[in-house]
Amino acid sequence: MTNDKIANDSYRKLLYFFENKIEVHFKDLDEIFYNGLIVDLNEKQQTLVLDERIKGMMPILLEFINSDSIRQFEVRK
Numbered sequence: 001m002t003n004d005k006i007a008n009d010s011y012r013k014l015l016y017f018f019e020n021k022i023e024v025h026f027k028d029l030d031e032i033f034y035n036g037l038i039v040d041l042n043e044k045q046q047t048l049v050l051d052e053r054i055k056g057m058m059p060i061l062l063e064f065i066n067s068d069s070i071r072q073f074e075v076r077k
Helices: 003-019
Strands: 024-027 033-042 047-052 056-061
Touching: 003 024, 003 033, 033 056
Parallel strands: none
Antiparallel strands: 024 033, 033 047, 047 056
């Protein structure tokens, strides 16, 4: 898969969480996971800014997100 295809797949999936202000969970291509609220999602620049629950504000390139791992964040009890 090309980087543009990966970024476009990630953008489409993340857009729902961004528009509905739902916390998201995803992994990057190195299997590091992130949980938080998307505060900015830019299709043209293929970036997002995530208010990560532990690390705070983080800019992330969409091409480095594993689009198959994107789902709603759930707190484990």
